Amino acid sequence: MPHRYFTTEVANGTAVLRGQDAHHLARVMRAKQGDTVILCDGKAIEYTAVITGFGEDTVEFTVEEGYPSAAEPTIEVTLFAGYPKQDKLEDIIRHGVELGCAYFVPFFSRYCVASPKKEEQKNVRYNKIAVEAAKQCGRGILPEVKLPLRNFGEVCRTFAQYDIVLFCYECGGDPLHRVLKEAQKSATDGDRLKIAIVTGSEGGFSAEEAENAAKAGAKTIGLGPRILRCETAPLAVLASVMTLTGNLE
Amino acid sequence: MPHRYFTTEVANGTAVLRGQDAHHLARVMRAKQGDTVILCDGKAIEYTAVITGFGEDTVEFTVEEGYPSAAEPTIEVTLFAGYPKQDKLEDIIRHGVELGCAYFVPFFSRYCVASPKKEEQKNVRYNKIAVEAAKQCGRGILPEVKLPLRNFGEVCRTFAQYDIVLFCYECGGDPLHRVLKEAQKSATDGDRLKIAIVTGSEGGFSAEEAENAAKAGAKTIGLGPRILRCETAPLAVLASVMTLTGNLE
Numbered sequence: 001m002p003h004r005y006f007t008t009e010v011a012n013g014t015a016v017l018r019g020q021d022a023h024h025l026a027r028v029m030r031a032k033q034g035d036t037v038i039l040c041d042g043k044a045i046e047y048t049a050v051i052t053g054f055g056e057d058t059v060e061f062t063v064e065e066g067y068p069s070a071a072e073p074t075i076e077v078t079l080f081a082g083y084p085k086q087d088k089l090e091d092i093i094r095h096g097v098e099l100g101c102a103y104f105v106p107f108f109s110r111y112c113v114a115s116p117k118k119e120e121q122k123n124v125r126y127n128k129i130a131v132e133a134a135k136q137c138g139r140g141i142l143p144e145v146k147l148p149l150r151n152f153g154e155v156c157r158t159f160a161q162y163d164i165v166l167f168c169y170e171c172g173g174d175p176l177h178r179v180l181k182e183a184q185k186s187a188t189d190g191d192r193l194k195i196a197i198v199t200g201s202e203g204g205f206s207a208e209e210a211e212n213a214a215k216a217g218a219k220t221i222g223l224g225p226r227i228l229r230c231e232t233a234p235l236a237v238l239a240s241v242m243t244l245t246g247n248l249e
Numbered sequence: 250m251p252h253r254y255f256t257t258e259v260a261n262g263t264a265v266l267r268g269q270d271a272h273h274l275a276r277v278m279r280a281k282q283g284d285t286v287i288l289c290d291g292k293a294i295e296y297t298a299v300i301t302g303f304g305e306d307t308v309e310f311t312v313e314e315g316y317p318s319a320a321e322p323t324i325e326v327t328l329f330a331g332y333p334k335q336d337k338l339e340d341i342i343r344h345g346v347e348l349g350c351a352y353f354v355p356f357f358s359r360y361c362v363a364s365p366k367k368e369e370q371k372n373v374r375y376n377k378i379a380v381e382a383a384k385q386c387g388r389g390i391l392p393e394v395k396l397p398l399r400n401f402g403e404v405c406r407t408f409a410q411y412d413i414v415l416f417c418y419e420c421g422g423d424p425l426h427r428v429l430k431e432a433q434k435s436a437t438d439g440d441r442l443k444i445a446i447v448t449g450s451e452g453g454f455s456a457e458e459a460e461n462a463a464k465a466g467a468k469t470i471g472l473g474p475r476i477l478r479c480e481t482a483p484l485a486v487l488a489s490v491m492t493l494t495g496n497l498e
Binding site for chain 1 (some may be wrong): 474
């Protein structure tokens with residue numbers, strides 16, 4: 001399998017790779033003129049590219065016509081994750097990128113134990129983790145981790161942007177497969193379904209937050225009788241959503 | 250919600266809790282005579298129990314008639330996990346117990362990077378992790394981590410014990426939902442479906458191992474175009490299997 005790199009510099013049948021990736025391809029992989037790699041523009045278009053030359057800190061290519069990346073799911077998933085303690089968010093991001101998530105939005109809520117601290121700095125790190133995971137698992141886009149929202153009200157105000165919002169509540173709700181089927185039925189043909197998944201932090205959600213989510217249009221779903229930890233729930237729902245929409249096969 | 254403890258000492262309308270759990274209930278929770286807790290026998294039967302007295306290192310109860318634990322899935326899942334590096338197996342066990350797995354069987358195979366080392370000792374630790382996770386998420390049984398199998402041939406020789414074996418192969422295979430539906434159709438009514446999930450270590454499986462799995466009766470399934478890490482794949486498949494069988498709602 002040819003190696004795969006992300007670059008935004010693809011135009012008129014040529015492409016350029018710079019920086020660390022260029023170094024990796026030229027020095028670590030010891031690629032030669034005429035070798036073939038896959039380039040991805042980070043917008044789900046891939047190119048078969050042949051190396052034409054090496055610069056000081058660049059690799060140049062000729063590229064054939066682009067084709068859609070096969071690794072991108074047919075749905076666009078945003079994960080709203082209650083901000084967890086320690087480095088659990090990093091694990092959620094790593095697993096989530098592999099499972100096909102497009103956007104991560106951490107948020108603070110009433111029962112969050114974690115509190116905001118150097119979030120701009122942490123966000124840079126989270127996005128690096130997302131990019132590394134995207135490269136490793138062969139994504140066609142670079143998933144993005146947003147800056148955390150300060151409270152659950154801010155989360156609810158975004159719900160109108162999505163075709164369906166799955167609010168995962170520890171006190172139970174409708175089965176995921178039923179809610180998802182209804183959303184797929186009412187979706188316009190050919191449009192990529194925009195799905196938001198909302199999971200809580202260690203402390204879960206307050207009854208008021210659950211009510212507010214429902215008022216803002218979210219569907220409350222239950223995840224069964226076993227109590228899932230805040231780092232397990234998002235992965236379980238992501239995997240389930242991908243399986244139920246044919247994106248994990 | 251009353252506290253929940255595992256004990257095997259339930260008989261004739263009475264029960265006893267010993268050791269650390271007794272200490273936790275009596276000293277940490279400061280329980281009093283007449284307080285109610287839930288006792289679980291580790292075989293998916295639960296009891297509402299009322300404290301009748303405290304001993305040196307015990308708590309005694311009267312118990313009502315037992316009822317089936319609501320937290321146990323309708324299927325019995327065994328996860329065969331290719332032995333991963335570092336402490337990834339611990340994460341797989343923690344997540345797996347929450348997702349309803351009953352047995353964990355690590356195994357060594359051709360492309361395993363890890364090699365056997367103090368496995369008896371490690372097994373004690375793995376089982377402790379499983380028990381802690383089972384308590385925390387409210388399981389009705391104590392899932393068990395077996396000693397690792399020494400090679401993939403040993404794994405294949407166990408396949409006849411299961412109603413269906415899902416061999417997760419990085420080179421692709423049938424969709425999970427289809428294979429699972431067929432297994433459910435051919436299952437005898439009322440019998441608890443015994444499902445084995447087989448996932449690889451970092452190095453994946455050799456073509457020969459994949460062939461041997463199929464020859465031994467496993468169904469080869471694909472997990473889609475994104476490359477899942479060896480710690481993500483078992484959780485994704487477990488969550489998907491539980492969702493598709495109505496055990497995550």
